[in-house]
Amino acid sequence: MSLDLSKKSSPAAAGSTARPARPRRRRFDAEPYALPLTWVAVIVLFSVLRPNTFPTSGNITSVLSSQAVLLVVTLALVIPLTVGDLDVSVGGVVGMSAMITALLNVNHGVNAILAAVIAVAASMLVGLFNGLVATKVKVDLLIVTLGTGSLLAGITAWLSDQNTVSGLSSSLTNLVVGDHLFGVSLEFYYAIALALIMFYLLRYTPIGRRMLIVGQAREVAALSGIRVSSVRVLSLVLCSGLAGFAGVLYVGTSGGASPTGGTELLLPAYAAAFLGATTILPGRFNAIGSIISVYFLATGITGLQLLGAQTYVQQLFYGAALIVAVSVSMVVRARRRRLEAGEE
Amino acid sequence: MATPAPPIVELQGVTKRYAGTTALLDAGITIEPGQIHGLLGQNGSGKSTLIKVLAGVVAPDAGTLRVRGEAVSLPLTPLEAERRGFRFVHQNLGLVPALTVAENLFLTGFAHGVVKPIGWRQLFADAGALLAQYDVDADPHAPLDRLSPLQRAQVAIVRALAPARDNGEKADGGNLLVLDEPTVYLPRKEVASLFALVDRVVSRGAGVLIVTHRMDEILEHTHQATVLRDARVVSSRATGATDEAELVKDIVGVEWARERRTTSSAADVSEVDGDPVQLAGLATRRLHDLQLEVCPGRILGLTGLAGSGYDELIYACFGASAKSAGRLRIGDTELDLARLTPRGAMDHGICLVPADRLRQGVAATMTIEENLSLPLLGRYFSGGALRLGRMRRAGDGLIGEYSIKCRDREAEVSSLSGGNQQKVVIAKWLQTRPRLILLHEPTQGVDVRARHDIWTSIRALAAAGSVVLVASSDYEELATLCTQVAIVADGRITRSMSGDDLSIDAISTACLLSGTATESEQASHVA
Numbered sequence A: 001m002s003l004d005l006s007k008k009s010s011p012a013a014a015g016s017t018a019r020p021a022r023p024r025r026r027r028f029d030a031e032p033y034a035l036p037l038t039w040v041a042v043i044v045l046f047s048v049l050r051p052n053t054f055p056t057s058g059n060i061t062s063v064l065s066s067q068a069v070l071l072v073v074t075l076a077l078v079i080p081l082t083v084g085d086l087d088v089s090v091g092g093v094v095g096m097s098a099m100i101t102a103l104l105n106v107n108h109g110v111n112a113i114l115a116a117v118i119a120v121a122a123s124m125l126v127g128l129f130n131g132l133v134a135t136k137v138k139v140d141l142l143i144v145t146l147g148t149g150s151l152l153a154g155i156t157a158w159l160s161d162q163n164t165v166s167g168l169s170s171s172l173t174n175l176v177v178g179d180h181l182f183g184v185s186l187e188f189y190y191a192i193a194l195a196l197i198m199f200y201l202l203r204y205t206p207i208g209r210r211m212l213i214v215g216q217a218r219e220v221a222a223l224s225g226i227r228v229s230s231v232r233v234l235s236l237v238l239c240s241g242l243a244g245f246a247g248v249l250y251v252g253t254s255g256g257a258s259p260t261g262g263t264e265l266l267l268p269a270y271a272a273a274f275l276g277a278t279t280i281l282p283g284r285f286n287a288i289g290s291i292i293s294v295y296f297l298a299t300g301i302t303g304l305q306l307l308g309a310q311t312y313v314q315q316l317f318y319g320a321a322l323i324v325a326v327s328v329s330m331v332v333r334a335r336r337r338r339l340e341a342g343e344e
Numbered sequence B: 001m002a003t004p005a006p007p008i009v010e011l012q013g014v015t016k017r018y019a020g021t022t023a024l025l026d027a028g029i030t031i032e033p034g035q036i037h038g039l040l041g042q043n044g045s046g047k048s049t050l051i052k053v054l055a056g057v058v059a060p061d062a063g064t065l066r067v068r069g070e071a072v073s074l075p076l077t078p079l080e081a082e083r084r085g086f087r088f089v090h091q092n093l094g095l096v097p098a099l100t101v102a103e104n105l106f107l108t109g110f111a112h113g114v115v116k117p118i119g120w121r122q123l124f125a126d127a128g129a130l131l132a133q134y135d136v137d138a139d140p141h142a143p144l145d146r147l148s149p150l151q152r153a154q155v156a157i158v159r160a161l162a163p164a165r166d167n168g169e170k171a172d173g174g175n176l177l178v179l180d181e182p183t184v185y186l187p188r189k190e191v192a193s194l195f196a197l198v199d200r201v202v203s204r205g206a207g208v209l210i211v212t213h214r215m216d217e218i219l220e221h222t223h224q225a226t227v228l229r230d231a232r233v234v235s236s237r238a239t240g241a242t243d244e245a246e247l248v249k250d251i252v253g254v255e256w257a258r259e260r261r262t263t264s265s266a267a268d269v270s271e272v273d274g275d276p277v278q279l280a281g282l283a284t285r286r287l288h289d290l291q292l293e294v295c296p297g298r299i300l301g302l303t304g305l306a307g308s309g310y311d312e313l314i315y316a317c318f319g320a321s322a323k324s325a326g327r328l329r330i331g332d333t334e335l336d337l338a339r340l341t342p343r344g345a346m347d348h349g350i351c352l353v354p355a356d357r358l359r360q361g362v363a364a365t366m367t368i369e370e371n372l373s374l375p376l377l378g379r380y381f382s383g384g385a386l387r388l389g390r391m392r393r394a395g396d397g398l399i400g401e402y403s404i405k406c407r408d409r410e411a412e413v414s415s416l417s418g419g420n421q422q423k424v425v426i427a428k429w430l431q432t433r434p435r436l437i438l439l440h441e442p443t444q445g446v447d448v449r450a451r452h453d454i455w456t457s458i459r460a461l462a463a464a465g466s467v468v469l470v471a472s473s474d475y476e477e478l479a480t481l482c483t484q485v486a487i488v489a490d491g492r493i494t495r496s497m498s499g500d501d502l503s504i505d506a507i508s509t510a511c512l513l514s515g516t517a518t519e520s521e522q523a524s525h526v527a
Helices: A006-018 A031-049 A057-066 A068-083 A090-107 A112-136 A141-159 A170-178 A186-204 A206-216 A218-223 A228-254 A263-276 A287-306 A313-342 B047-055 B078-083 B101-105 B107-112 B120-133 B149-161 B188-203 B215-221 B244-252 B312-316 B342-347 B357-361 B368-380 B388-401 B418-430 B448-463 B475-481 B504-514 B519-526
Strands: B009-018 B021-031 B036-040 B062-067 B070-072 B086-089 B176-180 B207-211 B224-229 B232-238 B277-283 B290-294 B299-303 B325-330 B333-336 B350-353 B436-440 B467-471 B484-489 B492-498
Touching: A031 A287, A057 A068, A057 A186, A057 A287, A068 A090, A068 A186, A068 A206, A068 A228, A068 A263, A068 A287, A090 A112, A090 A141, A090 A228, A090 A263, A112 A141, A112 A170, A112 A228, A141 A263, A170 A186, A170 A228, A186 A206, A186 A228, A186 A287, A206 A218, A206 A228, A206 B368, A218 A228, A218 B357, A263 A287, A263 A313, A287 A313, B009 B047, B021 B036, B021 B047, B021 B207, B021 B224, B036 B047, B036 B188, B036 B215, B036 B244, B047 B078, B047 B086, B047 B176, B047 B207, B078 B086, B086 B149, B101 B107, B101 B120, B101 B149, B120 B149, B149 B176, B149 B188, B176 B188, B188 B207, B188 B215, B215 B244, B224 B244, B232 B244, B244 B504, B277 B312, B290 B484, B290 B492, B299 B448, B299 B475, B299 B504, B312 B436, B312 B467, B342 B350, B350 B418, B357 B418, B368 B388, B368 B418, B388 B418, B418 B448, B436 B448, B448 B467, B448 B475, B467 B475, B475 B504, B484 B504, B492 B504
Parallel strands: B021 B232, B036 B207, B036 B224, B086 B176, B176 B207, B299 B467, B299 B484, B350 B436, B436 B467
Antiparallel strands: B009 B021, B009 B062, B062 B070, B224 B232, B277 B290, B277 B325, B325 B333, B484 B492
């Protein structure tokens, strides 16, 4: 017999009408907008410093489309991070998915779209493996995914015999970079669409709320009837699936797969995910924040390179961003708590 | 015969006041060499303050101390207390499960030690010798988590008495050993073995002060018993010349007449229509074959001495404990507790308010609204999206209904006071109109006002036909909130009281006496 909840609404509703509405002035909180404003400031700064190269449509469209893969990987990470888990195998998944797509299409003549679907499915199996080892055998996910990440890198190199596989069918490359909308390749729009889906998932669905509570208070979640293990496994499957999709974009962008591709995305994706958690919904890993942080970081790096910086500025920038983002969110968290407690 | 040795500890006239309350008033205790001294009293009577004065953790406002006849100025510092040979073993023992017995025994030595190689062979040899000295059967090489609860308690005691290693000073094996409820987590039949170790300790001339709630242990194993009540020492008796009735009267403060044990008392509450909730053959770690039947409208309190397992029932009925068996009948369905999950329990109209609020009750880093809406997410999901507006209105409604003091529904729960956090948990569950409400220490660490608010909400649900089970160690709560209170001992309900029989004193008396339930079994084991 199930609990009859329809009767329940009356006392709550009565409570809200019986009590006069109490409009409370909420202090304006600048924190959610700090990163977008900084981004705008950075854009203005570089536009002034490099008026001939930075604010050009060529540069803008190039930045927008070149970051699509990173944005998808970042979105992939947002899911397990929300659930309170770490997945460091996403780089390996991207590389493996790209290689599977390329090998099936180029060497085995499989239709490129079908090859991409198979690659994403294989990626989801990796997530399932990670999830089952973590929840059934109870191995720490950092360790599990560190292992699978390395395994996948090895498998990718092995499958390709350490060769770059190129010559991907244009049916896929056209869908990723060949076709344009408003001058920007389609991959940018795929990434943005995914971000919007993720926003909806986390904000407007029960599974999104359940993921959040599993991440914030695992025991509370379990005692509230949430199947914690299922939520964790699902999140890892989704994460790897998205990373697999990022791999498809990756191979579609370059027209081929390298035996060591994908691993370079891991740190930038973590930096962007954590930086994204300081904005829009501060303290929460979120999709819109991820878009802003990915493009904020790309803007900074592009601008610095136009000013003459070497390529290693990327590593400096992403590494620093990760540390700064996590530190800022800690400080801000403590401040918010004090405010909320004080304003009672 | 030589002149009698001076007492090991003579503590006199100790007073300690905190803002608003007096923890100790002119209290004192005298512990002789070779004496096992019991310290008794209800929670809040001042026992732990007295121990903390000896440990040098609490500075008393007044009082004098003599150690083996020598005046020692108060307050002590923890270091001084250690130098005087005062050793303490707390309830949780303070051992490291992953380390070996030997490492645990000399843990403090490492902490003090300078950087020098550890002589492992010597360490294990020393540990073996030390254990043998106290006749404790434990392998120095064994990791602590392989040991039985009894062995762990023994290792903790031996560790307390171990001469300090590597700090130059040769402290003797200890003048005074203080044991804070050492038997709570021990199976009853092993209590005697622990006291055998205590006997060996005092045979070396030390004194032992032991805090316990169990009358049988006091009468059987100690020489002297000092009782604290409301911050004062009310008596100090030789246990050979007293009995449990006298001690219980000292502890509770009222006359106690031995009553016959009854299984259940007659119905005396206005009945609400509906089938009773029945529990049959409940078995958990500490409970065995427990039966229970509660009618709608009733609030049944469950209590007992620490370690009796009265709280395990609550979690077993929600499918939240791994090892449980039994059948729970609610409405017209019968649930198998071995296979019940929290999800399944919720589907059958059962809710649980756990005692550990910060780990299991609230998601502290989430907002009030997010906590409140958690059990009803499925209901708020329609047309492909969570109806955030409805969730917000419902949240505001509950905040009003349960008078949760907060900035607004978007405030993090961690910003609320303990009482308001607990109201969030209560409101979160009671809004589902559960048929069976399981509560564990529902007003622990909650201010007086919030406490009454919470009780009122619970009573309202009971009046509307819910069955309520409250596991609590708070006798005032049990006497005020419940229509009936059951005492759990030895894995089952040994006594039940309701109506006029129900009072704080009656509950605490019954709890104290429940410790003697297996006196005969105990005695035979000793013999």
